[in-house]
Amino acid sequence: MSVLPKPIPPLYTVYILRSTVRRASLYVGSTPHPPRRLKQHNGESKGGAVRTSRSTLRPWEMVGLVSGFPGMVAALKFEWALTNSHLSLHIPSTSRINVATQKKRNGHPKRPPHSVTSILSNLHLLLRVPSFARLPIKLHFFAPDVHRAWIKWCGTSNEPLRDTINVVTDFGLAANASTEGDKEITDATSQPWGIYALSLDYAPIKDYVEKTQSAFAFEREGDCVVCGEGLNPGEGLYAACSNAGCEGVGHVSCWSEHLLGKEKNDSIIPVSGRCPKCEGQVRWGEMMMEMSLRLRGQKEISKLLKKPRKRKAAISNDT
Template identity: 65%
Template structure:
């Protein structure tokens, strides 16, 4: 059966779910669409998980997530490791922060009780192990208390995260407050309805953030403006090999995939084969390997996605005026 080749997805996440009724109840999951998945967990849409179906624990909220996974398989691996840190082979036994002290009836280790500090400490650990440390990941927090817990752990951790993993926060605006009406239904204040989207509802679910980069790549190769490789300075032949375009605005630096990789790994003392970040030889601006790979896979494998992203909407022609309207003029 042939392997389906797809571009790097616009968004794929591993999230931390917490019951708003009982904060000790947590759930780890993965999804390309956090708002839709949250609706499923809360019973507002079909789907969800059996562990989150108890009405006594609803509604649930997503208090944090990790984004930037290159695909579903990668996200599922990270999800399982975070949900099972006492079993995951991604964590060396000597580095485990969570250890099972009980066994199930079948003899397998029993999952230890979880807490938000336990989840965050293992999250910090997984973001540093070789299996995941070089992926283009980003950490998001949507609850101030959970973020404070994260900061407390980071202050005591022996090793920091690598600098290319950004940690961003997007907490509920003060204007967004809910009240309960006489029928017991939740209603949102007028100020809340006018507030900006926040948290998971502000995450881009499509390729819009890379639209300019994608458009530039399409123009460069369609009109054969590749020129010479910005690294080795040899000619780039259209249609022969894999070519990468600088992601910085105003720069059309193009290079061979292998040349870009070697250039970005040049100052790295470790024997890594996967770059993380570096600088464009042409514009000298900082570039992220993950951003350039997303554009490359879209250009090679995402024809329909690119057409949808770059499609220009036609302006509607004004309706002809009626005789009475023309007379008024």
């Protein structure tokens, strides 16, 4: 049975879980739906993991996560490497931070215990190795102390991350709460925050998708913005500029070569750059998500662009 290709998912994450009862207890996992996964870990719905099922450790909280993976496989590889940094082949032996000092009964190396510092230090390391360094990664921190630990580690590391990695903090009530004696005062009407404020669908690129749907539906591809060659509708892989008001379209290979620039001899996957037509900033990961959605996700596009139904006018009491 053949498996139909799917578009790049709107969200796939690798998350850091911490027990609110025993804060030294940590867990690393992956999911496309953090709120649902947290409920599973806390026993509020079916699922979860055996390691997080102990009632003495619940409830758990997600204190940080990594997003921007192009699919489940990439996220699972990153999760495994972060969890098993003492074994992962993604990490060169000369760069390894965690080293196994004990063995299991079967003779295999025993994983060193996790700590916030060990997880963040290995996270910093994995974001620099070739396997993951060019993914459109975004880091999210939901606990102030974990974010402070990240800032501290970044300050002590001699190897900086690329500046295109976006770091987002959302501490919600933890940052805005005030105290009056021993009583915590919070705003009951506060907006969703943390994992509950994450967009789980393609809504963030809705305008981008709407623009490209119009351009390709009416065959306004024009000429490649990089090489100038005419683009025959429906006869190639074409990527489009993500900036509002710009309908620059080009061959994927041309976009790649243009965005790589001087890096093209060392890398094959671009990160970001400027559109040749409008000079606006574009991100390769976002462009590939839109293209995959356009080519493989008509069902998802229909749902995204579906206009809400108008409510029927109320029937007059006189009729």
